[in-house]
Amino acid sequence: MVPLAFFIERGKRSKLTKMVIFQGFLCGLLGGSLGQNMYLQSLVYTSATFVSAMFNLIPAITFVVAIILRLEKLGLKTPAGKAKVLGTLVCISGAMLLTLYKGPEINMGKTNINLLHSTHHKGESKPLVGALLALAGCTCYALLLIVQAKAAQRYPCPYSFTALLNVMAAVQCFVVAVVVERDWKEWKLGWNVRLLASAYTGIFCSGVLFTIIAWVVRMKGPVYVSVFNPLMLVMVAISGYLFLEEKLYLGSVLGSIVIICGLYVVLWGKDKEIKKLSQLVPDKEEIDIKSSSLKDSSRGGSSKREEKEDENKRDSQAGSEILGGVYIYH
Numbered sequence: 272m273v274p275l276a277f278f279i280e281r282g283k284r285s286k287l288t289k290m291v292i293f294q295g296f297l298c299g300l301l302g303g304s305l306g307q308n309m310y311l312q313s314l315v316y317t318s319a320t321f322v323s324a325m326f327n328l329i330p331a332i333t334f335v336v337a338i339i340l341r342l343e344k345l346g347l348k349t350p351a352g353k354a355k356v357l358g359t360l361v362c363i364s365g366a367m368l369l370t371l372y373k374g375p376e377i378n379m380g381k382t383n384i385n386l387l388h389s390t391h392h393k394g395e396s397k398p399l400v401g402a403l404l405a406l407a408g409c410t411c412y413a414l415l416l417i418v419q420a421k422a423a424q425r426y427p428c429p430y431s432f433t434a435l436l437n438v439m440a441a442v443q444c445f446v447v448a449v450v451v452e453r454d455w456k457e458w459k460l461g462w463n464v465r466l467l468a469s470a471y472t473g474i475f476c477s478g479v480l481f482t483i484i485a486w487v488v489r490m491k492g493p494v495y496v497s498v499f500n501p502l503m504l505v506m507v508a509i510s511g512y513l514f515l516e517e518k519l520y521l522g523s524v525l526g527s528i529v530i531i532c533g534l535y536v537v538l539w540g541k542d543k544e545i546k547k548l549s550q551l552v553p554d555k556e557e558i559d560i561k562s563s564s565l566k567d568s569s570r571g572g573s574s575k576r577e578e579k580e581d582e583n584k585r586d587s588q589a590g591s592e593i594l595g596g597v598y599i600y601h
Contacts, residue, residue, distance in 0.1 A: 291432070297415075327527075333416055357533075358539075360533070
C-alpha cells in the first residue's frame, strides 16, 4: 500500500495532522490488533465457513452502532428505514440460528485433502466462544469503518490513509505477538502453508483487494460491491470442504442463508435511501451554476443553504460507504 499511495497520490496528499495520525492509530487498533486477532482466534475455535457467515453481520452491526452514535437515523416511517431495521433483526436471528443449532451433518463425501495436517492445529472446538469472538470482531470492524468515514472527510486520500492504517496495525500486531508468543520457533516461516498464507494475505488481501474494491466503489458505488460479498461465503464453504475436510451441518447452512437474506434487505434499504437523497439534493456542479446566477444580495443566504445541503449529502454518502465498503477490510 505504501508504494501505491506514493505513486498514485503523489502531489495530491493533504497535510498529515496529529488528528489524522490518531485516527489512523484507532483504525489500526480496531481493524488490526483487535479485530483481526479476534477474527483469527474465532477461526481456531470454529471453522472458516462459520466465521465467514458471522462476518456478514458487519453491515447490520454497523447500522446499530451508527444509530447509537447518532450518525444514522432509524427512519421507521420510510420503506428504507423499515428495511434496514428488519434486515438487522433477520441478520441477528440468522447468527443465533448459526450458533445455537447444529443439526444433522450434510454428507457430500470426502476429498482426503487437509492442508492443516502439516501444522500443529489441535482442532479444539469452542463454537460459543468462537461466536462471541466473531461478534466482537464484527463490532471492531463496524467501529473501524465509522472512524474511517470520519477520517475520510478530514484526509481525503484513501490510498495514503490505508497505508497509514496498515503500518499502524502492523506495529501494534508485532508488539502483541512479541508479548504473547514467546516461543521463537513459532516465528519461523518455512516453505509450507504458513508462508503461503502469510504472503497471500499480505499481497492479495491487503494490497490487490483494497485497490480493486476502491476502483469498483468509485465506478459502481459501495452498495454494488457489498451485493457480491455473500459469494465469499459460498467460496469459503466449497474451499473448506475441498481442502480442510470441514463438515457442513444443517444449522450452518440455514443460519448462513438467513444472514445473507438479512444482509440483502439492509443493503436494499440503504440503496433506496441513497437514490432518494441523490434525487432530492442537486449535484455540486448544479449548485455552482445556480449560485453564479444569483444576485449579490441573495447570494450569501442561498449559498449557505446549498452548502449545508451538500454537507448533508456528503455525510449521507459517508454513511453509505460504512455499510457498502465494510468488506474492504475483511
